[in-house]
Amino acid sequence: MRILFLGDIVGRPGRRIARQAVAKATASLGVDVVVANVENASGGVGIAAKTWGELCAMGIHVGTTGNHVWKHRDIxxxxxRRDGLLRPANYPEPAPGTGMHLHSTPAGPVVVINLLGRTFMEAVDCPFAAADALVAAAPADACIVVDFHAEATSxxxxxxxFLRGRVHAVVGTHTHVPTRDATILDGVTGYITDVGMCGPRESCLGMDPKAVLARFRTGRPVRFTVADGPGAAHGVIIDWAEGRCVGMSPWEYTEGL
Ligand SMILES: [Fe+2]
Ligand SMILES: [Fe+2]
Structure with a gap:
C-alpha cells in the first residue's frame, strides 16, 4: 500500500496547489490513498463544510485536523457523520466527531488516527492515553497512520x-515547516516530526508576512490574511507491506514545475 500524506492545506492557494499535487501523485506515483491535514483549508483557519466537499472532490480520502477544527460551525x-473527516481524538468526549477512521483500499485497510499535542497548546485530554485506546481498537491487519498535530518537537x-512497533506511521503536523528527520523505527514505524504545508512560498506559514510581522513588532492583535503566489505541497509517501512501514519518503510538489 502506498499512502500520500499532505501537510496542512492553507486557504485558497493551498487548495489550488493540493489539487495539482494530488493529481500528479495519483497519476505518476501509484498512490492508493490520500490523507491530508485540512485544519487551515478555509481562509487559512479552520475547515468549512463546502471546503471539505471541494477537497474530497480533488481526491483526498481522509482529512485530519487540529487546534483550528472548531472555527467554522457548519463543519x-x-x-x-464520521465518514472521513477527523478531529483530534483527545478532545473531551462531548465534542462531535471522531479521531479515528478506517478506509478500505484495494491494497488493504488503512486506519487514520488524529491526535493533538498539549505542550504550548490548549488543554485537552492526554494524547498518549487516547493513542493507546485507539491502537488497541484498530483491526490487526490494518496499516495504522497517526497524525500527531503538535507544537513541540519533543x-x-x-x-x-510511545507508538514504535505498534503503528506504521507517526506524521507530525501543525508547524507548517517540514523537518528532515524522516526515519523508520524498528523497521516498523515511519516517523517525521513535521511534514510541512501546502501553501504559498512567500509567506509566514501561509500567511501574509506583513501582518505577521506587525503583530510580532507591536504585540497588538493584527488580522492575518492568507498570502498568495506560487507555492508547494509538502508531503510524505508512506509505503506499507506485510505489517511494516517499508518507505517513509518526504515528497514535494512545486507549483509550475
Ligand atoms: Fe496548521
Ligand atoms: Fe494547528
Whole structure:
C-alpha cells in the first residue's frame, strides 16, 4: 500500500496547489490513498463544510485536523457523520466527531488516527492515553497512520517512541515547516516530526508576512490574511507491506514545475 500524506492545506492557494499535487501523485506515483491535514483549508483557519466537499472532490480520502477544527460551525455535522473527516481524538468526549477512521483500499485497510499535542497548546485530554485506546481498537491487519498535530518537537518524538512497533506511521503536523528527520523505527514505524504545508512560498506559514510581522513588532492583535503566489505541497509517501512501514519518503510538489 502506498499512502500520500499532505501537510496542512492553507486557504485558497493551498487548495489550488493540493489539487495539482494530488493529481500528479495519483497519476505518476501509484498512490492508493490520500490523507491530508485540512485544519487551515478555509481562509487559512479552520475547515468549512463546502471546503471539505471541494477537497474530497480533488481526491483526498481522509482529512485530519487540529487546534483550528472548531472555527467554522457548519463543519460539526460533517464531523458527526464520521465518514472521513477527523478531529483530534483527545478532545473531551462531548465534542462531535471522531479521531479515528478506517478506509478500505484495494491494497488493504488503512486506519487514520488524529491526535493533538498539549505542550504550548490548549488543554485537552492526554494524547498518549487516547493513542493507546485507539491502537488497541484498530483491526490487526490494518496499516495504522497517526497524525500527531503538535507544537513541540519533543512531544512528537515522545509519541513516536510511545507508538514504535505498534503503528506504521507517526506524521507530525501543525508547524507548517517540514523537518528532515524522516526515519523508520524498528523497521516498523515511519516517523517525521513535521511534514510541512501546502501553501504559498512567500509567506509566514501561509500567511501574509506583513501582518505577521506587525503583530510580532507591536504585540497588538493584527488580522492575518492568507498570502498568495506560487507555492508547494509538502508531503510524505508512506509505503506499507506485510505489517511494516517499508518507505517513509518526504515528497514535494512545486507549483509550475
Ligand atoms: Fe496548521
Ligand atoms: Fe494547528
Amino acid at each position: 460539526e455535522p460533517v464531523l458527526a 512531544e512528537k518524538w515522545a509519541m513516536a517512541h
